[in-house]
Amino acid sequence: DAGVIQSPRHEVTEMGQEVTLRCKPISGHDYLFWYRQTMMRGLELLIYFNNNVPIDDSGMPEDRFSAKMPNASFSTLKIQPSEPRDSAVYFCASSKTGGSPLHFGNGTRLTVT
């Protein structure tokens, strides 16, 4: 299995632009998670899905952030408009069940100038 695949690996954009991060979970995994990591705040859970349905989005910073999971093999995290404080590494993870270990992707390093 290829593991969780995220794209792009790096994204540099200007403030105000729309950013879309993509994630392909491991096949057969029912849960998908989006995390954000910064030096100041550590690893923050933004949102997670079960069987493509968002379960908890209380970690989404504000309305500028949105996440979708149109099918079991694809999810997006969109930021519109982006701001410099959104600069971080964004990780996608998947798990087979709610209690099984998370498998993380390599992350997308986002820089907003």
Place this chain on the structure above:
Amino acid sequence: LAKTTQPISMDSYEGQEVNITCSHNNIATNDYITWYQQFPSQGPRFIIQGYKTKVTNEVASLFIPADRKSSTLSLPRVSLSDTAVYYCLVGNQGGKLIFGQGTELSVKP
């Protein structure tokens, strides 16, 4: 959700056994305990998971006392490549998993 508390950092030398303890005083009956390892520029990687007593795999051991209010990750004979951040998480079948600040382990030659 049960909050976890770990030491911010630890130092060790190659070949030593390292024990990292995590406190989770308000762990719920149906919560399990999971440890992850993270290297720079990579996502966290699963190490070990347990519910009670002791669990051992090829990488580490996890010790959980009867009251389950803490857990200890034991890394036998660490090497330089074990230098990483280690996270303790407490969660249940509901899926929501919150990472704490982690323990930055530095292994020296």
